[in-house]
Amino acid sequence: MGVGVEFLKGHGTENDFVVLPDPDGVLDLTEARVRALCDRRRGLGADGVLRVVRPDFGPWFMDYRNADGSIAEMCGNGVRVFSKYLVDAGLAAAGEFTIGTRAGERHVVVHDDGTVTADMGRVLVTGTGTATVGGSAFSGVAVDVGNPHLACVTEVPVAELDLKLPPGHDPVQFPHGVNVEFVNVLDDGALRMRVHERGVGETRSCGTGTVASVASWLYGSGRRTGKATVDVPGGQVSVVIEEDGSTLTGPAVLPARGELDQAWWDALGD
Ligand SMILES: N[C@@H](CCC[C@H](N)C(=O)O)C(=O)O
Numbered sequence: 001m002g003v004g005v006e007f008l009k010g011h012g013t014e015n016d017f018v019v020l021p022d023p024d025g026v027l028d029l030t031e032a033r034v035r036a037l038c039d040r041r042r043g044l045g046a047d048g049v050l051r052v053v054r055p056d057f058g059p060w061f062m063d064y065r066n067a068d069g070s071i072a073e074m075c076g077n078g079v080r081v082f083s084k085y086l087v088d089a090g091l092a093a094a095g096e097f098t099i100g101t102r103a104g105e106r107h108v109v110v111h112d113d114g115t116v117t118a119d120m121g122r123v124l125v126t127g128t129g130t131a132t133v134g135g136s137a138f139s140g141v142a143v144d145v146g147n148p149h150l151a152c153v154t155e156v157p158v159a160e161l162d163l164k165l166p167p168g169h170d171p172v173q174f175p176h177g178v179n180v181e182f183v184n185v186l187d188d189g190a191l192r193m194r195v196h197e198r199g200v201g202e203t204r205s206c207g208t209g210t211v212a213s214v215a216s217w218l219y220g221s222g223r224r225t226g227k228a229t230v231d232v233p234g235g236q237v238s239v240v241i242e243e244d245g246s247t248l249t250g251p252a253v254l255p256a257r258g259e260l261d262q263a264w265w266d267a268l269g270d
Pocket residue numbers: 015048066071072073074075076077078147148179197198199200205206207208209
């Protein structure tokens with residue numbers, strides 16, 4: 001039995017990831033391998049994979065994959081965990097630096113208390129739409145945070161929703177699928193959210209989804225900028241939205257590390 005591929009397990013507000021350090025970009029990260037890694041019975045279990053790649057030019061690149069093996073543009077909880085990994089591994093100096101993602105470069109600040117603030121880029125409200133859950137329709141706001149979201153502010157307590165199945169959405173409006181958030185307003189500047197993520201299912205948090213939720217709440221009250229805390233099943237994050245950018249602040253935790261069995265990994269490549 002050989003040992004080989006190094007991994008870490010991380011999470012941000014319990015949105016969890018397998019981190020694969022691959023500075024030279026040599027890992028053949030097939031869909032089958034991502035699905036197996038993320039499977040909570042036959043693999044390590046996670047909502048997604050963060051491959052850590054050092055390009056020839058530019059900053060460290062976050063190659064994010066959803067648990068079903070699909071590629072997504074951006075992951076707000078993932079970028080915090082990725083940043084914490086770089087600092088812990090001595091690959092980035094503690095403090096401020098930049099990370100490459102498919103949605104563009106993201107500036108991050110790793111704080112001494114273990115939290116990370118990530119630049120989330122410009123938030124674009126692209127329209128309105130409808131999500132359906134169990135025959136009930138929820139009006140939402142379509143928001144682009146680098147990846148697509150339909151964020152539905154509702155008075156139905158989000159705890160009551162059955163999100164085992166993907167919420168219905170208009171496939172013409174979202175040809176590449178969509179992450180769907182359901183949001184309760186607890187107070188001015190305090191939201192509660194549950195999410196069904198594209199390529200994953202219900203997760204305990206979605207960083208880009210929290211930004212979309214705040215944008216949706218602001219839009220509904222005639223505002224484009226503002227800030228809020230967002231309670232999710234896995235904890236709490238803080239979001240600030242400005243005209244030309246946004247930030248997300250929350251925890252990043254790396255509880256474990258190890259090596260994948262080489263024979264297991266190789267067999268998945270067959
Ligand atoms: N959990 C992530 C978002 C991951 C990508 C998403 N499922 C998609 O397909 O767009 C986050 O924290 O933002």
